[in-house]
Amino acid sequence: MKKENAIGVFDSGIGGLTVVKALMERLPTESIYYFGDTARVPYGIKSKDTINRYAMEIAKFLLRKNVKILIIACNTMSSVAFEMVQQISSVPVLEVIDAGARKAIRESRSRVIGIIGTPATINSNAYARKIHSYDPNARVVSQACPLFVPLVEEGWLDHPVTRLTAQEYLRPLLAENIDTLVLGCTHYPLLKPLLREIVGPQVVLVDSAVAMAERVAGLLEEKGLANNASLPVEYRYYVTDVPLRFHTIAERFLGRGLGNIELINLPL
Amino acid sequence: MKKENAIGVFDSGIGGLTVVKALMERLPTESIYYFGDTARVPYGIKSKDTINRYAMEIAKFLLRKNVKILIIACNTMSSVAFEMVQQISSVPVLEVIDAGARKAIRESRSRVIGIIGTPATINSNAYARKIHSYDPNARVVSQACPLFVPLVEEGWLDHPVTRLTAQEYLRPLLAENIDTLVLGCTHYPLLKPLLREIVGPQVVLVDSAVAMAERVAGLLEEKGLANNASLPVEYRYYVTDVPLRFHTIAERFLGRGLGNIELINLPL
Numbered sequence: 073m074k075k076e077n078a079i080g081v082f083d084s085g086i087g088g089l090t091v092v093k094a095l096m097e098r099l100p101t102e103s104i105y106y107f108g109d110t111a112r113v114p115y116g117i118k119s120k121d122t123i124n125r126y127a128m129e130i131a132k133f134l135l136r137k138n139v140k141i142l143i144i145a146c147n148t149m150s151s152v153a154f155e156m157v158q159q160i161s162s163v164p165v166l167e168v169i170d171a172g173a174r175k176a177i178r179e180s181r182s183r184v185i186g187i188i189g190t191p192a193t194i195n196s197n198a199y200a201r202k203i204h205s206y207d208p209n210a211r212v213v214s215q216a217c218p219l220f221v222p223l224v225e226e227g228w229l230d231h232p233v234t235r236l237t238a239q240e241y242l243r244p245l246l247a248e249n250i251d252t253l254v255l256g257c258t259h260y261p262l263l264k265p266l267l268r269e270i271v272g273p274q275v276v277l278v279d280s281a282v283a284m285a286e287r288v289a290g291l292l293e294e295k296g297l298a299n300n301a302s303l304p305v306e307y308r309y310y311v312t313d314v315p316l317r318f319h320t321i322a323e324r325f326l327g328r329g330l331g332n333i334e335l336i337n338l339p340l
Numbered sequence: 341m342k343k344e345n346a347i348g349v350f351d352s353g354i355g356g357l358t359v360v361k362a363l364m365e366r367l368p369t370e371s372i373y374y375f376g377d378t379a380r381v382p383y384g385i386k387s388k389d390t391i392n393r394y395a396m397e398i399a400k401f402l403l404r405k406n407v408k409i410l411i412i413a414c415n416t417m418s419s420v421a422f423e424m425v426q427q428i429s430s431v432p433v434l435e436v437i438d439a440g441a442r443k444a445i446r447e448s449r450s451r452v453i454g455i456i457g458t459p460a461t462i463n464s465n466a467y468a469r470k471i472h473s474y475d476p477n478a479r480v481v482s483q484a485c486p487l488f489v490p491l492v493e494e495g496w497l498d499h500p501v502t503r504l505t506a507q508e509y510l511r512p513l514l515a516e517n518i519d520t521l522v523l524g525c526t527h528y529p530l531l532k533p534l535l536r537e538i539v540g541p542q543v544v545l546v547d548s549a550v551a552m553a554e555r556v557a558g559l560l561e562e563k564g565l566a567n568n569a570s571l572p573v574e575y576r577y578y579v580t581d582v583p584l585r586f587h588t589i590a591e592r593f594l595g596r597g598l599g600n601i602e603l604i605n606l607p608l
Contacts, residue, residue, distance in 0.1 A: 111380075111386060111390050112379070112380055113385075117381075117493075117583045118378075118379060118581050118583050119581050119582055119583055122379050122581050191585070218490060218493070218494050219487070219490050219491065219494055219501075221490075222486060222487050222489075222490040223487065225385075225486070226486050226487055232504060233487075233501055233504050233505050233508070236500060236501050236504065237501050240501070313386050313387050313390050314387055315385045315386050315387055317459070339607055
């Protein structure tokens with residue numbers, strides 16, 4: 073495995089670009105290949121069988137591109153398909169749920185941790201199981217927030233509708249006196265300023281994208297896979313569809329323009 | 341073609357069940373086969389090429405089941421893929437946009453007609469073109485409402501968030517003094533009571549599902565294809581995925597329980 077090989081990141085759509093953004097900031101000498109399954113997004117409302125099948129297809133696609141590490145940036149795929157992807161992968165596989173759970177455990181003092189995510193992520197109970205594997209005494213309070221993804225994609229990041237929706241979704245968590253809130257979906261970091269206002273200054277917000285970038289940096293060092301050369305890095309974006317408003321939304325997630333976008337036809 | 345053959349209805353997901361419901365009420369002696377592409381929903385954010393490809397696959401599937409008429413219940417597919425489906429179909433093809441446009445023309449007195457739908461439907465301009473083909477002097481005012489589908493699927497049919505969202509989306513249409521509003525998405529009939537409150541009693545709401553059932557009844561009579569026998573009817577539901585909360589949401593659309601659901605694997 074060559075150090076110059078790219079980091080492979082995949083997601084059901086464009087949300088995983090928040091992980092790419094965090095990786096670019098934390099690891100500026102690493103190339104990154106991103107796969108977004110924009111033709112079949114969203115995964116959060118699909119069955120486990122379908123999610124598993126799609127995740128395997130995408131992992132194989134990136135492995136054929138010789139990535140040195142595979143990152144599942146989608147919470148839904150992480151919660152459902154991680155073990156299956158790990159079984160077929162010749163390179164290390166990381167997933168956002170583990171990264172977020174570890175960070176939540178480090179941050180929480182009261183051990184009452186809130187989780188928000190898509191219905192599939194929350195129903196999978198993956199965050200609660202992962203947190204309990206690190207701390208059996210932690211109390212985990214979960215809430216599915218199905219409207220947050222469409223609200224972010226509509227660009228209503230600081231809109232009265234989004235505020236009212238967030239107040240309703242977060243009310244039961246705040247009633248349980250959480251001191252840490254895990255943003256268990258890659259779309260949610262864009263709502264951080266609004267969520268911060270609602271939860272108040274005493275609750276720690278755990279951004280899984282940032283947590284993941286820290287984990288990747290540690291693992292690459294540990295395995296001797298970090299690219300220390302000052303070669304020009306390469307960013308590639310593979311997508312299965314280029315829908316309406318794709319560039320606008322994608323750039324909102326990435327915080328910069330997208331260069332090299334390649335349209336990949338299904339089936340993979 | 342036998343009169344006992346079923347009516348084929350297809351949609352990107354479960355929204356088309358509002359058309360099935362209207363058909364069951366208007367044509368109680370007809371069998372209905374429904375195809376909902378629940379693994380690949382929503383289509384409203386996909387490109388035209390992808391929508392065309394999926395629509396053709398589904399149409400061929402239903403034609404193999406010997407349906408006597410094909411109904412495109414999805415506004416997005418109607419606006420993009422109608423001509424292509426018609427070219428390969430051996431049976432008559434109807435689509436919701438034509439049905440809705442005809443009804444709007446009949447209902448409007450001021451000739452100022454509002455259209456609401458998904459971004460793909462609105463950007464296709466299909467309703468405006470269809471209405472102008474019947475009445476070149478009509479004025480059409482359109483508004484994309486990307487949050488309505490997730491709000492309906494969340495079940496927030498009479499929720500302050502939905503009210504606030506609808507007020508924001510409908511404000512520009514009401515400012516133009518529309519006298520008729522076409523609900524250009526199969527999910528929207530579930531919002532009728534709330535939309536009625538916002539637009540007031542003077543604006544006619546055109547429900548495409550009801551308009552379609554009337555068109556189908558007329559066409560079957562005209563072609564001598566109406567099933568007048570009092571045989572037991574058969575309702576079949578083909579879906580490409582059975583996601584979380586499928587039955588709950590589907591039954592909300594259909595207004596009754598679903599019987600015979602068959603899971604169809606992709607690719608078709």
